Amino acid sequence: MIAVTKQGKRGVCLRRPVGLLMAFGSMLLLAHVAQAAPRHGLSAFGDLKYPAGFKHFDYVNPSAPKGGRIVTVGTSGLRSFDSLNPFILKGDAADGLEMTFDSLMVRAHDEPDAVYGLIAAWADVAADGRSVTFGLRERARFADGSSVTAEDVCHTFTLFRTKAHPGYRLSLRDVEKCEVLGSLKVRYSFRGENVRDLPRVVATLPVLSKRFFEKHPFDKSGLTPILGSGPYRIKRFRQGSFITYERRKDYWAKDLPVNRGRWNFDEIKFLYFRDHTAELEALKAGELDLREEFVSRNWATAYNVPAVREGRLIKGVLPDDRPSGAQGFFLNLRRAKFAHPKTREALGYAFDFEWTNAKLFYGLYKRTESIFENSPLKAVGAPSPAERTLMEPLRDALPAAAFGPAITPPVSDGSGQDRRLLRTAHRLLLEAGWKRDGNWLVNGRGERFTMEFLITSPAFERIIIPYVRNLKLLGIDASIRLVESAQFQRRLKSFDFDIVAQRYVFSLTPGVELRAYFGSRAADLAGSYNIAGIRNAGVDALIEKVVAAKTRADLATAARALDRSLRALHFWVPHWYKASHTIAWWDKFSRPEVKPPYARGVLDTWWFDQRKARRLQR
Numbered sequence: 001m002i003a004v005t006k007q008g009k010r011g012v013c014l015r016r017p018v019g020l021l022m023a024f025g026s027m028l029l030l031a032h033v034a035q036a037a038p039r040h041g042l043s044a045f046g047d048l049k050y051p052a053g054f055k056h057f058d059y060v061n062p063s064a065p066k067g068g069r070i071v072t073v074g075t076s077g078l079r080s081f082d083s084l085n086p087f088i089l090k091g092d093a094a095d096g097l098e099m100t101f102d103s104l105m106v107r108a109h110d111e112p113d114a115v116y117g118l119i120a121a122w123a124d125v126a127a128d129g130r131s132v133t134f135g136l137r138e139r140a141r142f143a144d145g146s147s148v149t150a151e152d153v154c155h156t157f158t159l160f161r162t163k164a165h166p167g168y169r170l171s172l173r174d175v176e177k178c179e180v181l182g183s184l185k186v187r188y189s190f191r192g193e194n195v196r197d198l199p200r201v202v203a204t205l206p207v208l209s210k211r212f213f214e215k216h217p218f219d220k221s222g223l224t225p226i227l228g229s230g231p232y233r234i235k236r237f238r239q240g241s242f243i244t245y246e247r248r249k250d251y252w253a254k255d256l257p258v259n260r261g262r263w264n265f266d267e268i269k270f271l272y273f274r275d276h277t278a279e280l281e282a283l284k285a286g287e288l289d290l291r292e293e294f295v296s297r298n299w300a301t302a303y304n305v306p307a308v309r310e311g312r313l314i315k316g317v318l319p320d321d322r323p324s325g326a327q328g329f330f331l332n333l334r335r336a337k338f339a340h341p342k343t344r345e346a347l348g349y350a351f352d353f354e355w356t357n358a359k360l361f362y363g364l365y366k367r368t369e370s371i372f373e374n375s376p377l378k379a380v381g382a383p384s385p386a387e388r389t390l391m392e393p394l395r396d397a398l399p400a401a402a403f404g405p406a407i408t409p410p411v412s413d414g415s416g417q418d419r420r421l422l423r424t425a426h427r428l429l430l431e432a433g434w435k436r437d438g439n440w441l442v443n444g445r446g447e448r449f450t451m452e453f454l455i456t457s458p459a460f461e462r463i464i465i466p467y468v469r470n471l472k473l474l475g476i477d478a479s480i481r482l483v484e485s486a487q488f489q490r491r492l493k494s495f496d497f498d499i500v501a502q503r504y505v506f507s508l509t510p511g512v513e514l515r516a517y518f519g520s521r522a523a524d525l526a527g528s529y530n531i532a533g534i535r536n537a538g539v540d541a542l543i544e545k546v547v548a549a550k551t552r553a554d555l556a557t558a559a560r561a562l563d564r565s566l567r568a569l570h571f572w573v574p575h576w577y578k579a580s581h582t583i584a585w586w587d588k589f590s591r592p593e594v595k596p597p598y599a600r601g602v603l604d605t606w607w608f609d610q611r612k613a614r615r616l617q618r
Helices: 018-026 150-163 166-171 198-203 276-284 296-301 341-349 353-359 385-394 419-431 458-473 485-493 513-518 537-548 552-567 610-617
Strands: 069-072 105-107 115-117 120-125 131-136 175-182 185-190 232-238 242-247 267-271 290-292 313-319 326-331 435-437 440-442 450-455 477-482 499-504 572-574 580-586
Touching (some): 115 120, 131 150, 150 166, 150 175, 150 185, 166 513, 175 198, 185 198, 326 341, 341 419, 341 572, 353 458, 385 537, 450 458, 450 485, 458 477, 513 537, 513 552
Parallel strands (some): 069 267, 450 477
Antiparallel strands (some): 105 115, 175 185, 326 499
């Protein structure tokens, strides 16, 4: 997920369990809009594209046939898995588990933030926004045939608030209680002033079986499948090798408007490979049906094979209208060596993106500048008057640079060793208190400035080695540490690293999840998404302004103020992005005429085409 590089790697995107956190909440925001009556859907600022009684989403084919299977690879970046519990900190969970669980409401991927009823037929947000009531569908069932009840909803909340991954607990911290009002009616109550996002958080949590977890410990990592109510169940798996899901033909919600035309494959299988090269060879050999290419060199050169020329193996570029997100080398600010902001700023001058893009990426990328890259929430130029109004009371807490033009990465001459930029970097390091001792920089105690890049694939070395070369010219003893996936995850969760490559993607309506990624309270939580360890009272306050925004204009203002403030902290060395998916697949699938703008849409909207498959076998 992290990069399309000549010899790069997909990298780690914190998809375990962030993929589920995003799927069940982080990208879906609801507002405390006064409700005249219960509604079939909710959105952050009250507008819904689809009316009550709508038949299906516009980006599906409601007549898509069911059947066939697809064999693919996950987008988690993991090379193995050892758990089927995606909700806790322990273990690396398998790809695709989100398909086995239903939530009260589900995202429409052609609206910025709207959700519509799944387990819940309706939702009623109180006029003051301090509670939301859901009415459950009587026919909702778990995969064993047992009913989904309000007791299950509230028990799930208790589990997530007390035992789940810290990201869930942070999102639920202002959810005061869950009350069972009847077998099919539940009410959540909230505390505090910034309650806009909380109906979204609870509406998009997976609903788990209370009875199941009376017999199985929730907080234990393991390979026992969790009972769900979603469109798929686990059919077979081999730890670290593959996992196969089968479509539930008795799925209770298959004919609901939010599911019509979706979940068409009878089987979805995820294979795990040691590296990108093995994946690509498996695709060419027909072991894989579809694969998203994250290595730009491969995309440019490795698909010159007869199957592609003959049109049997298709290279497709699918537009991606989602914000491209924050991708870069994240520094561990918990370490004293990165304490001075000028040190962190200097590291950005040593990375030559222009050379990297031309020589390694075939010019396929643009430079990432913002945590809300490729979206209207990105800060540009000097703060607007409205942004200044939010920022001025926080001047003592925010970096001074936040009040000037938005920080952007330096632009090199493309030589790979831009002397002008390296001189600037060296000056900043000296101003930060580092001193030269022969070839190396040392601090006041004579300790050498060392810096280790933690990676899980040798493919990423081609990007980092030129960067390391420039850092050594500056006197920084930089190195690369290659570890296997499980060790990488352990070190990431315990913050045992200097610098790692990461990517975060936020929705067009960000909210409480920002606390987990950039808030001070998350900085020292084991497994936190605040990888950099950012602790800044001004940033905390601006996050709350985003959360409290009552209009989309107010949201944009607060998000831009937050964006420019974070960028001024120099907590990362920004990477690159492209607003598209580069995907190769064997020509045995069909897809809707319209792609959902805010999702890839492959697994849930494509279908197996028998006619194409027969033609492919000739």
